[in-house]
Amino acid sequence: MDRFEAEVLKIMEKSGKDKEKSINSLKQQCICHKCYTYNDCAKNAGEGLYCVIGESEECVDNDMGCICHECPLAQAMGVGTIFNTYCIKGSEMEERKRLHDLDRITGGE
Ligand code: SF4
Numbered sequence: 001m002d003r004f005e006a007e008v009l010k011i012m013e014k015s016g017k018d019k020e021k022s023i024n025s026l027k028q029q030c031i032c033h034k035c036y037t038y039n040d041c042a043k044n045a046g047e048g049l050y051c052v053i054g055e056s057e058e059c060v061d062n063d064m065g066c067i068c069h070e071c072p073l074a075q076a077m078g079v080g081t082i083f084n085t086y087c088i089k090g091s092e093m094e095e096r097k098r099l100h101d102l103d104r105i106t107g108g109e
């Protein structure tokens with residue numbers, strides 16, 4: 001398990017206010033609000049931290065580029081390069097699972 005998975009697991013083990021607090025604290029470090037793909041709808045809905053939470057509920061669907069690779073949080077957790085554009089494609093864990101499933105089907109070819 002890498003740092004990202006450990007962090008997500010730590011959050012998921014929490015509940016209620018504790019979980020909300022952890023998510024909000026990580027959200028503060030998210031730089032999605034500086035990205036061209038992020039829009040007013042996402043801002044008003046308080047969206048962000050898509051790498052952990054998953055895709056945008058109903059706001060983001062137009063890919064204008066992704067700056068996750070510049071995100072200090074992503075860099076600290078080793079994500080944002082192989083997978084990104086989480087607001088449209090889904091969370092890092094979902095992307096990893098998709099790749100894992102594909103590898104199982106193709107035998108890694
Ligand atoms: S990696 Fe992307 S989605 Fe995750 S916190 Fe950073 S900017 Fe936000």
Ligand code: SF4
Pocket residue numbers: 031032033035036037038050051065066067068084085086087088
């Ligand atoms: S996940 Fe990437 S593409 Fe989406 S808003 Fe954040 S930085 Fe931009």
